[in-house]
Amino acid sequence: MARGRRFRRPATTDENREGQLVSLAIDLAEKQLAEGTASAQVITHYLKLGSTRERLEQERLYRENELLGARVDTLASAKRVEELYTAALDAMRSYAGREIDQMDRDEDYYED
Numbered sequence: 001m002a003r004g005r006r007f008r009r010p011a012t013t014d015e016n017r018e019g020q021l022v023s024l025a026i027d028l029a030e031k032q033l034a035e036g037t038a039s040a041q042v043i044t045h046y047l048k049l050g051s052t053r054e055r056l057e058q059e060r061l062y063r064e065n066e067l068l069g070a071r072v073d074t075l076a077s078a079k080r081v082e083e084l085y086t087a088a089l090d091a092m093r094s095y096a097g098r099e100i101d102q103m104d105r106d107e108d109y110y111e112d
Contacts, residue, residue, distance in 0.1 A: 011017035029046070032038035048054055 008020060011020050029038065029042050032042060033046070
């Protein structure tokens, strides 16, 4: 084993492999920055990561992700409410002695 390198078990998934490679790249960038041998691209990359603009952009992305999650939850809830209404209407029809069929359901949606 090479000096200074840590033994890592082979990744079992592509996602884990990607994580290992990113970790290695960050370790190398850290070493280059400490030794003063980092390229302008590496320096610029890490300067941008630490900027106020980048932090605001990350926060915006986080909030957009939360909003999308809330929209998904709202759509799922609306679908569940629709299913409950349909079940309630079916139950009321069965209590009234009417046979439930697709025509009855379709009439509910097209009545004025």
